[in-house]
Amino acid sequence: MSAIDPIEPMQAFSLEDVPDNGLLRFLTCGSVDDGKSTLIGRLLYDSKTILADTLHAIQRTSEKRGLDVVDLSLLTDGLQAEREQGITIDVAYRYFTTGTRKYIIADAPGHEQYTRNMVTAASTADLAIILIDARKGVLAQTRRHSYIAHLLGIPHVVVAVNKMDLVDYSPEVFARIKADYLAFAGKLGIEDVRFMPMSALHGDMIVDRGERLDWYAGPSLVEVLETVPAVHSAHAEKFRFPVQYVCRPQDSANPELHDYRGFMGRVESGELAIGDAVTVLPSGLETRVRDIQVLAESVPHAVAEQSVTILLDDEIDISRGDMIVKSGELPTVSKQIDAMLCWLAEAPLDPRRKYLIRHTTRDSKAMLAGIDYRIDINTMEQQASERLLMNDIARVRFKLAQPIFADPYAESRGTGAFIVIDESSNNTIGAGMIL
Numbered sequence: 001m002s003a004i005d006p007i008e009p010m011q012a013f014s015l016e017d018v019p020d021n022g023l024l025r026f027l028t029c030g031s032v033d034d035g036k037s038t039l040i041g042r043l044l045y046d047s048k049t050i051l052a053d054t055l056h057a058i059q060r061t062s063e064k065r066g067l068d069v070v071d072l073s074l075l076t077d078g079l080q081a082e083r084e085q086g087i088t089i090d091v092a093y094r095y096f097t098t099g100t101r102k103y104i105i106a107d108a109p110g111h112e113q114y115t116r117n118m119v120t121a122a123s124t125a126d127l128a129i130i131l132i133d134a135r136k137g138v139l140a141q142t143r144r145h146s147y148i149a150h151l152l153g154i155p156h157v158v159v160a161v162n163k164m165d166l167v168d169y170s171p172e173v174f175a176r177i178k179a180d181y182l183a184f185a186g187k188l189g190i191e192d193v194r195f196m197p198m199s200a201l202h203g204d205m206i207v208d209r210g211e212r213l214d215w216y217a218g219p220s221l222v223e224v225l226e227t228v229p230a231v232h233s234a235h236a237e238k239f240r241f242p243v244q245y246v247c248r249p250q251d252s253a254n255p256e257l258h259d260y261r262g263f264m265g266r267v268e269s270g271e272l273a274i275g276d277a278v279t280v281l282p283s284g285l286e287t288r289v290r291d292i293q294v295l296a297e298s299v300p301h302a303v304a305e306q307s308v309t310i311l312l313d314d315e316i317d318i319s320r321g322d323m324i325v326k327s328g329e330l331p332t333v334s335k336q337i338d339a340m341l342c343w344l345a346e347a348p349l350d351p352r353r354k355y356l357i358r359h360t361t362r363d364s365k366a367m368l369a370g371i372d373y374r375i376d377i378n379t380m381e382q383q384a385s386e387r388l389l390m391n392d393i394a395r396v397r398f399k400l401a402q403p404i405f406a407d408p409y410a411e412s413r414g415t416g417a418f419i420v421i422d423e424s425s426n427n428t429i430g431a432g433m434i435l
Contacts, residue, residue, distance in 0.1 A: 029130055045203075127154065130142065147188060163200075239267070340394070344430055355430075356420070360405075370397045
């Protein structure tokens with residue numbers, strides 16, 4: 001009778017053993033028909049995050065179109081006009097997890113006409129995947145999206161040379177496109193940029209490496225996404241809390257709420273703890289934090305992107321549009337904005353018109369004080385200009401009727417960005433980054 005090896009005792013499983021790399025927001029962008037929607041569809045399909053009924057629905061649609069393979073771009077192109085034309089028009093958001101990280105994906109349209117939708121998606125992204133068709137190389141819209149991604153402070157860029165299957169997976173084509181993009185990126189000052197060959201249609205170098213790109217030794221797309229640092233871990237941020245609403249229940253049946261006065265909003269950056277000294281803007285009055293509440297429950301501190309109610313020690317006149325900051329960490333209070341502006345409206349920017357600037361929760365009437373220069377997206381040259389057309393990017397100055405409390409966009413996205421609104425239609429017609 002042979003001896004039987006003793007069985008090793010099973011180790012207890014704990015959720016603490018599973019790494020948590022935080023939340024990553026990223027977008028796909030680039031020129032039209034570079035395969036952005038197909039890439040996201042392949043990523044969701046290969047990571048097994050598509051529901052069975054959803055997969056069955058796009059299989060039937062693909063069969064009706066006479067396709068031999070499943071059209072994975074249908075997972076993000078949900079509008080009827082998008083499916084009819086085979087293009088992306090509006091930004092589509094998808095959510096998935098790999099077990100070690102959660103993701104929010106934004107699929108941005110490639111058409112120049114819908115550049116404004118790309119700006120919306122890029123404003124909250126931590127990483128940009130810029131797709132390039134291996135047959136076409138770097139195009140004008142590739143440059144425009146790259147410039148906007150850099151302008152909006154997206155810290156990480158992945159240049160995905162897609163459709164490698166249509167150029168026989170040629171390493172020479174990949175090397176040529178990489179050199180062309182680096183020459184352009186050097187003028188912009190993009191620092192963290194990685195290059196990756198792939199075929200979204202066949203799934204090469206997305207989740208699985210595949211067998212046809214064996215000459216590429218770098219990581220796959222998922223491996224990059226898994227290891228990119230979380231957005232709020234890069235550097236310490238100053239506390240910024242724009243007040244959205246003043247909560248006064250005045251419930252006569254509950255004596256504890258009779259004098260309740262809480263200031264509700266979202267922490268744009270930094271963190272705050274009970275007992276911290278704070279300054280209220282624009283009054284400049286100082287006090288201390290008496291309590292921080294989330295869903296009527298007291299919490300010891302608040303962090304970035306958290307919606308909370310703040311209670312203060314002293315009775316101070318505070319309204320929507322005011323800002324609570326830590327004492328000693330004051331932002332710039334100014335009635336003039338010097339900024340980079342993306343003009344999003346079909347009607348040109350009119351220097352004689354009054355516009356509405358919305359900065360955090362504060363609105364102020366504004367007029368254009370001057371256009372310093374407009375960027376030529378192809379040559380990156382600074383050109384003199386007296387007006388801006390749709391999709392133009394320029395350095396401008398606005399004069400405001402009321403002061404805003406701003407930080408440079410490079411330091412804080414939340415308090416460094418603003419939008420321009422047409423008062424007559426209430427449409428968003430511009431997006432700016434404060435310098």
